Amino acid sequence: MSALKKTDPQIFELIKQEEKRQKEVLEMIPSENYASKSVLEALGTVLNNKYSEGYPKKRYYQGNNVVDQVETLAQERAKKLFNVPYANVQPHSGSPANLAVYVALLEPLKGKIMGLSLAFGGHLTHGQPVSVTGKFFKSVQYTLGKDGYLDFDAIEKQAIKEKPNIIVCGFTAYPRIIDFQKFAQIADKIDAYLMADISHIAGLVVAGVHPSPVPYVHIVTTTTHKTLRGPRGAMIMITKKGLKKNPDLPKLIDSAIIPGIQGGPHDNQTAAIAVALKEASGAPFKKYGLQIVKNNKVLARELLKNGFNLVSGGSDNHLILIDLRNKGINGSVAALALEAAGIVLNKNGVPYETMPPFYPSGIRLGTPAITTRGMKETEMVKIAEWINDVVDEAKKYQLPSKKEDRSEFWKKFKKEIFENKRLLEISKDVEKLSIKYPIFSL
Numbered sequence: 089m090s091a092l093k094k095t096d097p098q099i100f101e102l103i104k105q106e107e108k109r110q111k112e113v114l115e116m117i118p119s120e121n122y123a124s125k126s127v128l129e130a131l132g133t134v135l136n137n138k139y140s141e142g143y144p145k146k147r148y149y150q151g152n153n154v155v156d157q158v159e160t161l162a163q164e165r166a167k168k169l170f171n172v173p174y175a176n177v178q179p180h181s182g183s184p185a186n187l188a189v190y191v192a193l194l195e196p197l198k199g200k201i202m203g204l205s206l207a208f209g210g211h212l213t214h215g216q217p218v219s220v221t222g223k224f225f226k227s228v229q230y231t232l233g234k235d236g237y238l239d240f241d242a243i244e245k246q247a248i249k250e251k252p253n254i255i256v257c258g259f260t261a262y263p264r265i266i267d268f269q270k271f272a273q274i275a276d277k278i279d280a281y282l283m284a285d286i287s288h289i290a291g292l293v294v295a296g297v298h299p300s301p302v303p304y305v306h307i308v309t310t311t312t313h314k315t316l317r318g319p320r321g322a323m324i325m326i327t328k329k330g331l332k333k334n335p336d337l338p339k340l341i342d343s344a345i346i347p348g349i350q351g352g353p354h355d356n357q358t359a360a361i362a363v364a365l366k367e368a369s370g371a372p373f374k375k376y377g378l379q380i381v382k383n384n385k386v387l388a389r390e391l392l393k394n395g396f397n398l399v400s401g402g403s404d405n406h407l408i409l410i411d412l413r414n415k416g417i418n419g420s421v422a423a424l425a426l427e428a429a430g431i432v433l434n435k436n437g438v439p440y441e442t443m444p445p446f447y448p449s450g451i452r453l454g455t456p457a458i459t460t461r462g463m464k465e466t467e468m469v470k471i472a473e474w475i476n477d478v479v480d481e482a483k484k485y486q487l488p489s490k491k492e493d494r495s496e497f498w499k500k501f502k503k504e505i506f507e508n509k510r511l512l513e514i515s516k517d518v519e520k521l522s523i524k525y526p527i528f529s530l
């Protein structure tokens with residue numbers, strides 16, 4: 089860091105400030121995590137300097153002997169860890185990984201994707217109309233049942249009617265176990281490809297605390313920076329079942345990445361993915377995954393005790409979705425109040441949402457990052473208590489029911505909430521707890 093301090097003190101100082109923030113708050117956004125020092129070290133290396141368009145041993149540029157070894161190692165580790173015959177480790181992030189699958193398999197404007205609606209916990213790249221995945225391909229969206237669970241009868245009926253070429257399962261805000269076998273029965277019935285986007289739960293799958301999609305689906309995509317705790321990045325994997333359905337899948341995926349949608353891979357990122365995969369293959373990672381779920385269960389139990397309404401009534405994984413309507417507070421108000429108290433999570437829509445996306449009715453939170461820091465069940469009880477106290481205090485700030493009054497309210501609220509005495513008090517207690525747990529556990 090000393091070079092940066094000298095050449096660019098402004099950026100150096102901002103990075104220091106961000107490090108301090110990450111240490112002093114409870115990071116509870118379920119898609120975030122703290123990567124290890126080794127992962128960050130690999131990211132900040134000379135591998136950043138290389139261009140290596142193509143794949144190991146088939147590059148368009150010279151000088152890739154070392155990079156070939158790095159990428160091959162990352163591929164081999166991914167294959168072993170997830171038990172798949174093929175892995176592409178080049179996607180720059182989760183969104184291009186998903187796009188690459190569609191580019192590989194679908195005819196533009198004709199091929200059809202069927203994914204969970206964003207409003208019900210799907211991701212933008214599962215064919216939402218505002219995303220390129222919904223604009224350049226046909227797309228239909230399924231929803232959840234009134235109970236907040238996947239409704240397989242409805243999904244099956246829709247799939248038979250719509251005949252999508254790809255069904256996407258794996259979500260952004262779904263707190264329950266995903267039954268990949270049921271999805272497979274539906275996809276097989278209509279001869280569709282089944283793609284599991286396990287971005288959120290990859291670490292849980294590796295740790296054995298969530299069933300693996302590998303026996304049931306054709307293609308698996310995942311980010312590497314969420315529960316898997318690696319650098320920002322992504323992978324596309326093909327299963328034995330996928331190869332059986334279409335032996336050309338590896339070729340199609342490889343060329344969808346380059347020349348289809350990307351140029352050169354980020355070789356420093358590839359190395360960091362390899363490091364993270366090695367970390368995830370050891371026994372401590374299994375313990376980590378188990379603890380994420382244990383912590384989340386305790387958090388859910390305590391929130392329920394305090395009268396919070398959890399979507400689907402609880403959680404089986406690493407995340408919780410709270411519908412705040414019974415508490416008389418809007419999700420956006422609660423999320424900012426919680427930030428003022430040092431608890432960082434995100435506002436989120438709930439199934440059958442009645443509010444606009446900027447002012448949704450819920451919040452989403454989870455335990456991957458705080459579990460990396462070593463927090464356990466006792467801390468979860470305390471955190472649930474703080475969340476309850478913050479929500480109680482923040483009820484004073486009522487989002488106007490008239491749309492035209494909201495932006496004025498929001499301007500004032502954004503300032504006042506960070507001066508609220510009770511929340512400042514809680515933030516001091518949160519900080520006291522947080523700094524006891526290092527952000528670099530490895």
Ligand SMILES: Cc1ncc(COP(=O)(O)O)c(C=O)c1O
Pocket residue numbers: 119181182183184186211213258259260285286287288311321
């Ligand atoms: C299920 C799922 N897929 C894909 C992505 C996209 O990943 P990225 O933000 O790296 O493009 C996300 C990110 O939140 C996600 O939750």
